[in-house]
Structure formats: C-alpha cells, structure tokens
Amino acid sequence: MSRLIFNAFVMNTPSHLSTGMWRIPGDTSHRHDSLSHWTELAALLERGRFDALFMADTYGLSDVYGGSADAALRGAVQVPLHDPLLVVSAMANATRNLCFGVTCSTSYEAPFALARRFSTLDHLTQGRIGWNIVTSASDSAARNFGLEQQRDHASRYERAEEFLDVCYKLWEGSWEDGALLHDTERGVYVDPARVHRIGHRGAHFSVDGPHLVEPSPQRTPLLYQAGASAQGRAFASRHAECVFVGAPSKQALKRTVDKLRSAFSDAGRDPLSVPIIAEHTVITAPDSARAHEKHDAYKRVASEEGALVLMSGWTGIDLSQLEPDAPFEHRESHAIQSAVEAMSAADPGRVWSIAEIARWGTIGGLSPVTVGGPGEVADALQEWVADTGIDGFNLSYAAMDESFRDFVELIVPELQARGVYQREYAAGTFREKLFAGGARLSAPHPATAYRLS
Amino acid sequence: MSRLIFNAFVMNTPSHLSTGMWRIPGDTSHRHDSLSHWTELAALLERGRFDALFMADTYGLSDVYGGSADAALRGAVQVPLHDPLLVVSAMANATRNLCFGVTCSTSYEAPFALARRFSTLDHLTQGRIGWNIVTSASDSAARNFGLEQQRDHASRYERAEEFLDVCYKLWEGSWEDGALLHDTERGVYVDPARVHRIGHRGAHFSVDGPHLVEPSPQRTPLLYQAGASAQGRAFASRHAECVFVGAPSKQALKRTVDKLRSAFSDAGRDPLSVPIIAEHTVITAPDSARAHEKHDAYKRVASEEGALVLMSGWTGIDLSQLEPDAPFEHRESHAIQSAVEAMSAADPGRVWSIAEIARWGTIGGLSPVTVGGPGEVADALQEWVADTGIDGFNLSYAAMDESFRDFVELIVPELQARGVYQREYAAGTFREKLFAGGARLSAPHPATAYRLS
Numbered sequence: 001m002s003r004l005i006f007n008a009f010v011m012n013t014p015s016h017l018s019t020g021m022w023r024i025p026g027d028t029s030h031r032h033d034s035l036s037h038w039t040e041l042a043a044l045l046e047r048g049r050f051d052a053l054f055m056a057d058t059y060g061l062s063d064v065y066g067g068s069a070d071a072a073l074r075g076a077v078q079v080p081l082h083d084p085l086l087v088v089s090a091m092a093n094a095t096r097n098l099c100f101g102v103t104c105s106t107s108y109e110a111p112f113a114l115a116r117r118f119s120t121l122d123h124l125t126q127g128r129i130g131w132n133i134v135t136s137a138s139d140s141a142a143r144n145f146g147l148e149q150q151r152d153h154a155s156r157y158e159r160a161e162e163f164l165d166v167c168y169k170l171w172e173g174s175w176e177d178g179a180l181l182h183d184t185e186r187g188v189y190v191d192p193a194r195v196h197r198i199g200h201r202g203a204h205f206s207v208d209g210p211h212l213v214e215p216s217p218q219r220t221p222l223l224y225q226a227g228a229s230a231q232g233r234a235f236a237s238r239h240a241e242c243v244f245v246g247a248p249s250k251q252a253l254k255r256t257v258d259k260l261r262s263a264f265s266d267a268g269r270d271p272l273s274v275p276i277i278a279e280h281t282v283i284t285a286p287d288s289a290r291a292h293e294k295h296d297a298y299k300r301v302a303s304e305e306g307a308l309v310l311m312s313g314w315t316g317i318d319l320s321q322l323e324p325d326a327p328f329e330h331r332e333s334h335a336i337q338s339a340v341e342a343m344s345a346a347d348p349g350r351v352w353s354i355a356e357i358a359r360w361g362t363i364g365g366l367s368p369v370t371v372g373g374p375g376e377v378a379d380a381l382q383e384w385v386a387d388t389g390i391d392g393f394n395l396s397y398a399a400m401d402e403s404f405r406d407f408v409e410l411i412v413p414e415l416q417a418r419g420v421y422q423r424e425y426a427a428g429t430f431r432e433k434l435f436a437g438g439a440r441l442s443a444p445h446p447a448t449a450y451r452l453s
Numbered sequence: 454m455s456r457l458i459f460n461a462f463v464m465n466t467p468s469h470l471s472t473g474m475w476r477i478p479g480d481t482s483h484r485h486d487s488l489s490h491w492t493e494l495a496a497l498l499e500r501g502r503f504d505a506l507f508m509a510d511t512y513g514l515s516d517v518y519g520g521s522a523d524a525a526l527r528g529a530v531q532v533p534l535h536d537p538l539l540v541v542s543a544m545a546n547a548t549r550n551l552c553f554g555v556t557c558s559t560s561y562e563a564p565f566a567l568a569r570r571f572s573t574l575d576h577l578t579q580g581r582i583g584w585n586i587v588t589s590a591s592d593s594a595a596r597n598f599g600l601e602q603q604r605d606h607a608s609r610y611e612r613a614e615e616f617l618d619v620c621y622k623l624w625e626g627s628w629e630d631g632a633l634l635h636d637t638e639r640g641v642y643v644d645p646a647r648v649h650r651i652g653h654r655g656a657h658f659s660v661d662g663p664h665l666v667e668p669s670p671q672r673t674p675l676l677y678q679a680g681a682s683a684q685g686r687a688f689a690s691r692h693a694e695c696v697f698v699g700a701p702s703k704q705a706l707k708r709t710v711d712k713l714r715s716a717f718s719d720a721g722r723d724p725l726s727v728p729i730i731a732e733h734t735v736i737t738a739p740d741s742a743r744a745h746e747k748h749d750a751y752k753r754v755a756s757e758e759g760a761l762v763l764m765s766g767w768t769g770i771d772l773s774q775l776e777p778d779a780p781f782e783h784r785e786s787h788a789i790q791s792a793v794e795a796m797s798a799a800d801p802g803r804v805w806s807i808a809e810i811a812r813w814g815t816i817g818g819l820s821p822v823t824v825g826g827p828g829e830v831a832d833a834l835q836e837w838v839a840d841t842g843i844d845g846f847n848l849s850y851a852a853m854d855e856s857f858r859d860f861v862e863l864i865v866p867e868l869q870a871r872g873v874y875q876r877e878y879a880a881g882t883f884r885e886k887l888f889a890g891g892a893r894l895s896a897p898h899p900a901t902a903y904r905l906s
Contacts, residue, residue, distance in 0.1 A: 082666055120536040124486065146563075187476055192526040205599060
C-alpha cells in the first residue's frame with residue numbers, strides 16, 4: 001500500500017518503554033487506572049487517524065535485574081500492569097474507526113475462553129479488534145501459572161500452533177454463515193444444522209465446542225504477530241496478517257524485514273502482502289531546536305536503571321552484576337543483541353559498555369528514536385520505510401500523552417501533505433481498513449481451511 | 454438494612470430466563486452484541502437506582518434435552534453467549550453509581566489472570582465491581598476445557614476454596630497499603646519493601662506473585678455467591694458478602710434462607726449481616742388488567758420447549774424422553790426439585806406433569822413471577838421479604854428492555870414512596886453502597902487474614 005500504517009504502542013502500565021518518564025511534569029501515564037485516560041487517548045488517536053491502539057502485555061514482573069523485582073517496582077518498569085482487554089469496550093464506545101490490537105499469550109490462556117473474548121469484542125467493536133499473538137518469554141510469568149519456569153522455545157510454539165488451530169475451528173469452522181436467523185416468525189434464532197462441534201483432541205488441548213458466539217464481522221480477529229526467532233518467523237509466515245518488529249538500526253531492521261519476506265515467500269504468500277510494522281519513538285516540536293530541547297529534558301528524567309531492568313528481563317542476563325564500563329557481550333538471539341549489533345554497525349569495531357547501552361535504551365527501549373521538527377521527522381520516517389522496506393510504525397511514547405499529541409498535531413499533517421498518511425478512515429473492519437479484501441480472512445490463510453460454508 | 458436491594462439479572466445472551474421472548478415485537482435482547490445495548494441498559498438502571506447489573510455466565514451449551522444442543526440453538530436458550538466482563542468498562546463509562554456483579558467460574562479460569570481482571574475493573578470502575586463466584590455445573594462446559602466431564606461436586610468446591618485463597622493472597626496480601634508512592638521527586642513509584650510475593654503452593658495451583666496490580670478501591674471485589682447445596686452454603690458462609698438464591702415458592706425460599714442464616718451463624722457471622730437476594734420476575738403495567746394482558750401476551754410467545762431445555766440442563770435429565778403428561782419425579786438436589794416442591798406445596802398431594810412444569814417455567818425460568826399494577830407488585834414484593842426474610846431481588850426480565858423500563862417507571866416510584874427503595878445512591882464503592890463499613894473487607898472475613906498492614 002502507498003500509505004503508511006501507524007499504531008500507538010502502549011501497555012496498561014505507566015511509562016511503557018521510556019522508563020521513569022512518569023516523573024516528567026504533566027505525564028498522565030499513571031492515570032492508566034482510569035476510564036477517562038483510555039477514552040481520551042482513543043479519541044486523540046482517532047482524531048489523528050491512527051490505525052490502531054496496539055497494547056503490549058505480559059503476566060510477570062521484570063525480576064532478572066539484581067535478582068529481584070525491586071528495581072522494577074521502584075521505577076515502575078512495566079508495573080503496575082493491568083489487563084489490556086478490559087479497557088477496549090470503553091474506548092470502542094468513544095470512537096468509530098480506531099482499531100485495537102491486543103496482546104494475549106497462547107501460553108497462559110485457555111483457547112475456548114480466549115476465542116470467546118475476541119469474538120465478543122469483535123461484535124462489540126464491529127470488527128475493530130486484532131490479536132497480537134505472543135507465546136510469552138518470561139519465567140516470572142510462568143511461575144504465576146503453575147510452572148517452575150517457562151516452557152522451552154520449541155514447545156511454546158508447538159502449543160501456540162495447536163492453540164491457533166483450536167481458535168480457527170471455533171471462529172471459522174463452528175458456525176456457518178447464515179446460521180443465525182433471528183426468525184421471529186418461525187421462532188428459530190439459530191439453525192442447528194449450521195452449527196458444529198469442533199471435537200478438537202490434541203496434545204495440548206481438548207475442546208468440544210461449538211463456539212458460543214455467532215460469526216462476528218471478522219470471525220478471526222486481525223492477526224498480528226511479533227516473532228523475531230526463526231521459529232517465530234515460521235509461525236508468522238503461516239498465521240500473521242501483520243508483523244510487528246523491533247530493531248534499533250536500519251541495518252538490523254532491514255535484515256529482519258528481508259528474512260520475514262523470504263519466510264512469507266517460502267510459505268507461498270506474496271511477500272509484500274504482509275505489512276511489517278516497526279517500533280519507533282518520535283520526539284518532536286514545532287522546530288528542531290525545541291524538539292532537541294525536549295529530548296534533552298526527557299533524557300534527564302528517563303531512567304537508565306529502568307532501561308537495564310527491561311534489558312535484563314529481555315536478555316535473561318542480570319546487568320546489575322556487571323560494572324558499568326564492562327563491555328556488553330553478545331549472547332544467543334536476544335533482543336539486546338540486535339541493539340548491540342546496531343550500535344556496532346553505527347561505529348564499526350567499537351565495543352559498547354553496559355552504561356552506554358543503558359543511556360541508549362532509556363527513551364523508547366530499544367526502538368529507534370527520531371528527534372526533530374515536523375519536516376525532519378517526516379523525512380526520517382520516510383527514509384526508514386525506503387531503506388528497510390517496512391510498511392508502518394508502532395509508535396511508542398516518551399511522555400504520555402504529550403508524545404501522541406505532538407505527533408497528531410505536528411507530524412500527521414506533514415505526512416498527510418506528503419500523501420503517505422490516511423486523511424480519512426476506510427470503511428469497515430480492522431481487516432478492511434488495512435487490506436483491499438473483505439472483512440474475513442482469505443485463502444490460503446490456514447484458518448480458512450476450517451470453513452464449512 | 455431497611456431498604457431493599459435490587460439487581461437487574463441478565464446474561465450476555467438473548468432472552469436469558471424467559472426463553473423465546475426474543476420473538477416479542479420490540480424485544481431488544483438480540484442487541485446484546487452491541488455497545489449501545491449495554492450502555493443504554495446501564496443508564497436506564499442507574500436512572501432507576503438499581504444497585505447493580507448482575508450478569509450470569511456459563512461456558513457450555515444446554516445439550517441434555519434431546520441429547521443435543523439443537524433445541525437450545527433453535528430457541529436461543531442461553532446461546533449465543535458472549536463474555537460478560539468485556540462489556541463492563543463501556544457501561545461503567547456511561548454511569549457513575551451503578552455497580553456490576555459478574556459471574557466467573559473457579560473451574561475454568563486461572564486465579565492469577567482472574568485476580569488481575571477484577572483488580573483492573575475495580576480500578577476502572579472506582580470500586581463498582583463484584584464477583585459472583587460459581588464452580589460451574591455442566592459437562593458441556595467441562596468438555597470445552599480439556600475434561601471429559603465436570604469434576605465432582607466436592608472437588609469443584611475444594612478447588613474453589615484454593616482458588617479464593619490464591620485470589621485473597623493477591624488482592625489483600627501482596628501489596629501493602631501505601632506501597633504505591635508515585636513519588637516524582639525521589640523517582641520511587643512503588644516501595645518494593647511493601648510488595649510481596651505470595652509463594653502459593655497448593656493441590657490445584659502454584660502461584661508466585663506478586664500481584665501485578667496495586668491495591669484497588671475495594672481490593673477484593675464484592676463477593677456474591679450462589680450455592681444451594683450443603684457444600685455451597687458452607688462455602689457461602691465463609692466467603693460470601695451477599696448470597697444469590699432462587700426458589701419459586703415462599704416455602705422453598707424461606708427454607709433456603711433459614712438454612713443460610715444458620716450456616717452464617719455456625720460460621721460465627723451475624724446471620725443478618727449477609728444480604729440474601731432472591732431471583733424474581735415482575736410483569737407490570739399501569740394497572741392490574743393491563744399487566745395480566747401483558748403476561749398473557751408474553752406467555753403466548755415464550756417457549757415451553759425452551760423451558761424444558763433449561764430444566765434438562767439444570768437437572769441433567771433429558772425431559773424430551775418423557776411424555777408431556779408423565780409425572781415429574783424428584784431426583785437429588787437439583788434446582789427443579791425445589792420447583793416441584795414449591796408447586797406441590799401450593800397444591801399438596803398433586804403430581805405435576807412435564808407439560809405443566811414446562812408451562813410454569815417459560816417466564817423467568819424457575820423464579821417466582823409477580824404480575825400486577827404498581828401497588829399490587831409492591832405489596833407482593835414486600836410480602837416476599839416479610840414472609841421469607843430475604844433482603845432484595847435479582848430481577849430477571851421477560852422482555853428486554855421493557856421489563857426493566859416498566860419496573861423503573863412504575864414500581865420504583867411506588868417502592869420509594871413506601872421508603873424501601875433507595876432514592877439516591879450512597880457514595881463510594883459497591884461494598885460501601887451496600888454496607889455501613891468501608892471499601893475493604895472487614896475481619897473476620899477469611900480474606901483479611903492475608904493482610905500485612
């Protein structure tokens with residue numbers, strides 16, 4: 001598509017990725033416990049023609065740094081963390097077109113219950129709901145659900161595959177189109193011949209069905225996925241309609257995008273048909289100087305310790321045990337590696353210290369940060385697109401809701417003038433607003449194999 | 454208390470207990486898939502000073518009757534059935550005082566996730582949330598969650614006890630009051646010394662904690678429970694702050710109330726301190742004649758087959774296999790037994806047929822139905838209170854939303870004039886609106902044993 005996709009990337013917590021920014025005067029992120037916080041944010045984003053509010057989630061605390069959750073709690077590093085699905089109906093009622101992408105894990109929910117939740121929201125929002133599928137990757141979450149530690153990577157994905165099979169059977173294969181008649185004359189609400197048990201028996205789940213909810217506008221919610229590993233990419237290539245990626249440099253991002261496009265091709269899909277949306281943070285003001293002043297002010301408040309707490313959680317390495325000037329060493333395929341790679345690429349041969357990485361990660365976590373006036377930011381975003389092949393951005397905020405307000409007021413008009421940002425929403429569901437097709441998934445998506453009508 | 458408690462009893466489905474009534478002209482129950490249905494209903498109930506919207510739920514279809522779900526589907530007998538929790542935030546945003554009691558099962562949810570959901574909603578609603586604790590009692594639900602059939606009665610309650618222990622530890626014993634500082638000066642959001650892991654290790658659950666949500670207005674949501682069995686009463690006597698009961702005759706209801714009050718006494722609680730709320734259906738009009746005309750019109754539409762579908766599900770007996778004129782025999786302690794008992798008491802020695810029971814259950818399920826003008830209805834409700842010792846009513850509807858509109862316009866002013874219906878809401882949380890005490894549970898409720906501060 002020619003226009004770019006923009007989501008607001010948030011979590012039901014203070015200072016999602018720019019840790020410590022809840023301290024900045026006027027920051028409203030602590031108000032995530034109130035309905036008006038969400039309805040006002042949703043209205044602002046709809047005014048700015050954002051595609052969606054995209055909500056991260058997890059079920060555990062960041063407790064690798066220092067061997068406890070103390071630093072996470074002190075700095076409010078993704079804690080308190082409230083449920084994301086429960087704020088959707090209030091926001092949907094305050095908007096008409098904004099869509100909602102919500103992260104839910106296949107590791108800690110029951111597919112029958114999760115499928116009903118998304119079907120319920122797809123009805124209530126008239127098709128404005130998406131699911132960001134994650135398998136979760138923290139031991140602290142596993143320990144809240146009866147496990148000593150998280151399942152290994154391979155078995156998490158195996159479970160996720162079966163989880164989606166169950167959901168597809170419920171969403172696509174249980175109720176035929178036209179099953180719901182609401183025939184007051186004959187007294188037939190549902191035609192039982194068109195509703196089917198799914199009789200799923202698998203290694204992880206046993207689910208009889210039928211689904212309790214009649215077909216919703218999209219049936220299957222729009223499917224987002226964010227898997228960076230080889231297994232994650234394979235999963236995405238089968239299931240994802242949009243992929244969410246994070247990489248702090250153009251080189252790293254382009255590598256990820258290229259690998260994903262290849263995976264789509266290998267799976268028999270048009271590699272360009274799946275939008276790839278990259279995490280990004282924008283700090284802007286009416287002119288460049290003021291944008292940089294704002295960035296400097298943010299940096300004075302944002303927490304380096306908070307960044308290390310997040311990165312310790314992401315890598316599984318307790319960064320508090322290393323001296324600030326110790327060199328950071330690559331290990332396995334953790335998120336942080338791509339950060340270090342990106343920094344290395346920017347300054348070849350240089351070894352980065354823990355302290356430098358911490359400073360680097362305080363705003364927007366590991367996402368790239370673009371600072372500048374409207375023209376500069378628009379240039380930069382378009383360059384990211386041109387240089388990496390991405391289709392849009394998940395914008396994380398530095399200050400709530402200042403970052404989104406600034407973007408709506410300053411950047412959106414600039415991008416609209418350049419013809420790359422939607423001026424009006426397309427009609428219909430989340431899927432229809434993003435793609436030319438209909439409200440439902442199309443073949444050869446695996447979900448469609450379960451259809452009966 | 455001198456005033457009576459009134460909840461609206463609904464389910465996220467068409468024609469909850471008066472099956473087939475979705476066929477009546479103007480019935481809006483099929484609009485349960487839309488946000489405006491819920492926000493308009495909530496606003497109506499708040500205008501009528503209802504205490505709460507009380508939502509039933511289950512995870513399975515009624516598939517005992519005829520050995521399949523066909524009749525349930527045809528007649529929309531509690532199907533389609535959408536998630537109840539997800540409509541709350543939209544309704545909360547449309548009201549200021551109406552409270553929400555939502556049914557969730559301890560058999561099919563994970564306590565860590567459920568505790569976070571209720572804490573999230575307690576924050577968003579500013580304390581207007583309650584949990585109707587059920588253990589679920591249907592094989593069809595069990596088969597959607599990996600079981601061949603439901604757990605036996607005793608082990609369901611054993612699991613429920615441990616489930617509540619986990620929730621109490623998370624809600625009451627994980628975060629001390631004052632743990633959340635939001636100290637922008639010192640950069641301390643949460644004092645880690647006042648947040649504690651729960652380290653729960655039990656027969657059913659293993660949950661590390663800490664809770665992800667800071668203390669909400671009520672901490673533990675207001676606890677409703679609806680257990681009619683001896684084990685259910687014992688559970689209620691320990692945990693319930695309000696009890697929801699259903700019995701179709703005064704004799705049967707009084708027996709239930711007396712048994713509950715004894716159970717509260719045995720548990721060391723003031724037997725009158727726990728409100729007992731009874732299911733009831735009111736059909737009214739400006740005068741008696743028109744109310745009876747309305748009732749007759751409803752009876753012509755409401756479905757006898759639907760009533761048998763519900764009762765087959767409740768009893769586990771396939772009533773389609775019995776001739777309509779066959780006598781209904783008592784079995785075990787199912788809901789239907791109390792119905793038959795009540796009918797027997799009304800006409801001693803008489804044996805009721807399946808067909809008669811079906812006709813009897815078409816409006817309001819097994820709840821008593823009061824038909825009349827405002828004065829008659831108010832008299833009748835007050836007599837139910839005087840004769841049985843209940844404290845209020847869960848009003849099921851015959852027609853949506855006509856039944857609630859009629860009640861708000863005709864019965865509420867009559868009851869207010871008699872001084873037994875609140876004219877204004879009390880301030881504060883659900884708990885404060887019902888009881889003289891504070892927003893939090895008081896000793897000796899078992900949840901309070903887990904408190905640290």
